[in-house]
């Protein structure tokens with residue numbers, strides 16, 4: 152996984168609440184057995200007008216947001232299905248950071264597994280940034296994971312909270328399975344304790 | 359020391375290791391796997407040269423992509439077929455139990471787990487699917503995970519987790535006639551909102567919950583995720599034990615007795631504290647119908663479509679306007695005036711035998727309205743077999759419902775069962791997001807009883823007064 156340390160990038164604003172994973176990537180793109188190439192499915196139904204032609208109003212169809220690295224959006228982003236295809240598609244589009252007042256749990260977790268930093272800022276801070284991002288062409292933010300800050304061109308700095316363990320994994324781009332496997336003796340010890348306490352959980356399910 | 363909640367007891371029994379900051383390595387007893395969210399996990403294992411730690415702790419089944427028409431025919435959609443084949447190959451390569459498409463035990467992953475007795479009280483259960491919360495009906499801590507975590511659990515049988523907060527949702531009293539678990543959970547989501555449960559594990563308590571059957575409890579826990587909570591719990595009781603006894607994967611004889619003793623301790627202590635509590639009175643819950651594009655946009659069937667012009671909060675107002683445009687509805691329309699084109703009875707929320715029995719009892723001797731295309735999709739091959747043994751399929755067919763093979767079907771329309779743009783559907787599934795059942799399709803979430811009545815009348819009706 153690619154580490155995330157410091158990112159300065161163009162911001163793309165999506166001013167909607169409750170954006171669910173069915174919208175981020177509709178079901179027809181879930182039939183893939185790969186993690187890559189999902190960009191064409193990103194916000195698929197929102198990118199087109201009723202007649203199937205591209206909707207020039209939709210933010211990601213506008214040339215000014217083409218190279219955006221930061222997605223700025225509203226409450227409860229990523230709710231709904233657990234599909235990791237959602238962060239895969241966002242990553243494939245180029246997003247490395249998503250800023251919102253709140254995220255749905257599973258989506259939030261999935262971001263960290265893919266080198267994407269989800270940043271939680273206060274609702275009024277997001278609204279202020281949203282205004283700037285819409286109003287100013289080429290609006291860029293600097294996101295510093297080390298100091299847990301987002302800095303705007305107006306030199307306002309917003310601080311965000313993040314779980315220290317997750318921060319460390321993302322900052323160093325660690326393989327989380329590898330980390331867990333370092334505790335293998337403890338897993339084995341747990342299993343042998345558990346075999347005594349709850350032996351029925353270890354009977355073979357093969358039938 | 360303060361007492362423990364049911365959640366605390368399960369969590370504490372699964373801690374392999376906890377860091378000072380609360381980061382916990384949590385042991386996962388069981389994992390369910392389906393074709394859509396697993397290929398990349400198996401690929402990851404292969405690339406890293408890893409193997410599953412306990413293949414026998416995993417059960418796999420294709421459900422999302424499978425056709426619900428004749429199974430003897432090859433799957434027309436080549437990409438779907440490939441995804442299912444990939445699951446089959448991975449299970450063979452890694453020694454994982456697999457119920458294939460021609461296996462009577464095949465079905466929606468959250469229907470077959472309980473049906474087989476794979477789901478047990480006091481366990482931790484995960485699946486790359488948000489509706490894993492369903493299994494909480496048995497007093498199991500069950501939650502959905504992403505594909506990277508599916509791989510993590512396969513490789514290590516553990517997950518790195520932060521302890522969530524606990525919320526009690528207490529429902530006391532007696533439901534009105536023909537109201538069911540689906541109405542309870544929709545009413546709860548209407549009350550707490552779709553993010554109300556974020557960061558929490560919900561425990562459902564109270565006399566109305568205790569009165570629910572196991573099927574009803576599954577319906578309830580299933581939609582915990584629609585309220586933002588990753589998991590919902592109901593403490594196991596005599597009904598739980600009676601349901602599980604003799605199921606194929608449940609421990610037998612002495613081992614069963616030993617397990618039952620442990621399960622009986624799985625209750626919240628009287629002096630335990632929840633981080634939040636919400637209360638509802640069952641008598642106040644009318645049959646629910648969702649009217650918008652988020653499960654929180656839901657009302658009693660006796661209400662009218664909300665009017666954005668009367669809303670002061672700008673967010674709610676714009677979300678309502680957007681939803682009404684998508685749904686093709688005008689403010690102040692009585693819900694019972696909404697005419698429907700399609701009816702879908704199925705999904706991991708409402709496709710179990712009890713749901714089908716109830717639906718059939720209401721459909722018996724009636725006819726689906728001419729303007730409506732209605733289908734019933736059982737949750738598993740075994741549910742289908744049972745329903746057929748009871749003659750429910752005849753009741754449905756005679757009333758004009760299609761009777762299908764088991765699978766997710768039109769719940770998310772990944773197979774050939776899809777709404778056409780603009781079509782309006784009364785659905786017993788769990789999500790009414792834009793395009794969920796087909797691009798441009800309009801979904802109203804309801805209970806099986808409400809779906810049957812709507813199929814027959816061609817519009818929503820208040821089933822409390824329907825004959």
Ligand code: SF4
Pocket residue numbers: 421422466467468487489705706707765766769770787788
């Ligand atoms: S029935 Fe619907 S909600 Fe349930 S697992 Fe299948 S697609 Fe998901």
